[in-house]
Amino acid sequence: MGEVGLSREGRRFADLMPSRADLALDRNDFRAVCLFAACFVYALFGSPTPDRFGWAEILTGGLLALGGGAGRFREVFVSFGRRSFWRGSGQVFLLYGLSVPVIGAAFAGANMVTVLRDMVPFLFLFLPLFYVRLFEDRPGYYRTILFAVLMVGLIFSLRSLVMVDSSLCWFWCTEELLYLENMPTVLFTALFLCGAACARVMRRAGFVDLTWFGLLAALACVPLAAMALTLQRASLGAFVFYMGMVFAYLFYKRPYRALVLLVCGAVAASFVWALFSHIFVTLSDKTALVGLNQRPQEWAAVWDVVTSSPWRFLFGLGWGGEFNSPAVGELRVNFTHNFFSTMLLKAGVCGLFLSLGYILGFAEILGRLLLKNPVLGLALAAPVLIDLTLYASFKSLDFGLVLLMIPASLIYSKHSESTV
Numbered sequence: 001m002g003e004v005g006l007s008r009e010g011r012r013f014a015d016l017m018p019s020r021a022d023l024a025l026d027r028n029d030f031r032a033v034c035l036f037a038a039c040f041v042y043a044l045f046g047s048p049t050p051d052r053f054g055w056a057e058i059l060t061g062g063l064l065a066l067g068g069g070a071g072r073f074r075e076v077f078v079s080f081g082r083r084s085f086w087r088g089s090g091q092v093f094l095l096y097g098l099s100v101p102v103i104g105a106a107f108a109g110a111n112m113v114t115v116l117r118d119m120v121p122f123l124f125l126f127l128p129l130f131y132v133r134l135f136e137d138r139p140g141y142y143r144t145i146l147f148a149v150l151m152v153g154l155i156f157s158l159r160s161l162v163m164v165d166s167s168l169c170w171f172w173c174t175e176e177l178l179y180l181e182n183m184p185t186v187l188f189t190a191l192f193l194c195g196a197a198c199a200r201v202m203r204r205a206g207f208v209d210l211t212w213f214g215l216l217a218a219l220a221c222v223p224l225a226a227m228a229l230t231l232q233r234a235s236l237g238a239f240v241f242y243m244g245m246v247f248a249y250l251f252y253k254r255p256y257r258a259l260v261l262l263v264c265g266a267v268a269a270s271f272v273w274a275l276f277s278h279i280f281v282t283l284s285d286k287t288a289l290v291g292l293n294q295r296p297q298e299w300a301a302v303w304d305v306v307t308s309s310p311w312r313f314l315f316g317l318g319w320g321g322e323f324n325s326p327a328v329g330e331l332r333v334n335f336t337h338n339f340f341s342t343m344l345l346k347a348g349v350c351g352l353f354l355s356l357g358y359i360l361g362f363a364e365i366l367g368r369l370l371l372k373n374p375v376l377g378l379a380l381a382a383p384v385l386i387d388l389t390l391y392a393s394f395k396s397l398d399f400g401l402v403l404l405m406i407p408a409s410l411i412y413s414k415h416s417e418s419t420v
Contacts, residue, residue, distance in 0.1 A: 031069060035144075042056070049396060086358065094126050101316060101319045108320070132407050149189070152183075188380065194220045197216035197217045234390050247261075295337060312348065335392050339387065342395075359388065369406065369409055
């Protein structure tokens, strides 16, 4: 019935009801709260790769599912209209991962707990599919996800530092190996905070800006300390490369102020040169001892497994599939240290090509973001590249959050340009 057929009282009541736009805003608020709450619980109590699912993992997953929304689930699993490359390839990759490797696991009689430990991280890869609409509707929520990711990185760094010194273990300590300092949020936090501090001083050099510079630089020391104490070679190398690229970019934009900043940085580094020298020597010793940590041999072992039959070559072992990994002393494990070798092992060549298409979609977005904001773009690119190739941290919620940051950052950047 149209409004013409309503009584005067009915029209007054209809005017009091929220409009569809108001309801959309309320839904977006709810989704943002759920996403931030999930990150908060995960940061304080969660584990990136838990041995078992406890209350923190269940609550985090429940909040993420609530924030995703039923409408987004319908759109992801049912709608096949025209869309961007990364969304279309991600949708196909998701549907493939929820069908073919599941069937493979059922035929292989894989352990259900091991299957879940593969499938849950797989679903984390698609946080962008379920949450990017939130930032398209409300670009201002980008600041919320940025703060949430930085919060996870800082808290994980603190937890890692606490566990290094047993005398501080009163709340966060556990016998489980958490590998918190390996997480992409930790590296992103160190990179972004240092880059943002330098960029702030480059724009203005007033008292407030210098104060912010000192605060951001001090906060960046927390994840840097966690990575240094645990000898994360790739992460520390990425930090050195990142700072070199940031200084080169800032020197191109404002050479005189960049030189002043470089001199100040060199003076500050001279006071802790002994510490830098010790870290460098320790990293060199580790490299001489372990080399590449058997990463090429791990690839060879995966190739031997998947080429043992045509079915395995095309479709993999399925979720929960295990192999003897040279990277962990020939122990039988259900993971590799490379995203693409894991996809080949679990989902075969078909899954490997679908995963490659999905990642290439993010690479294209990163390319555009780098042109708009090199400081942020490089800070996002480094942890993604490392986790795809060297660490097993792609099997974590952190990796999904960093992937979500990529399209959200571009959306926010475009919105900021349009409102200037």
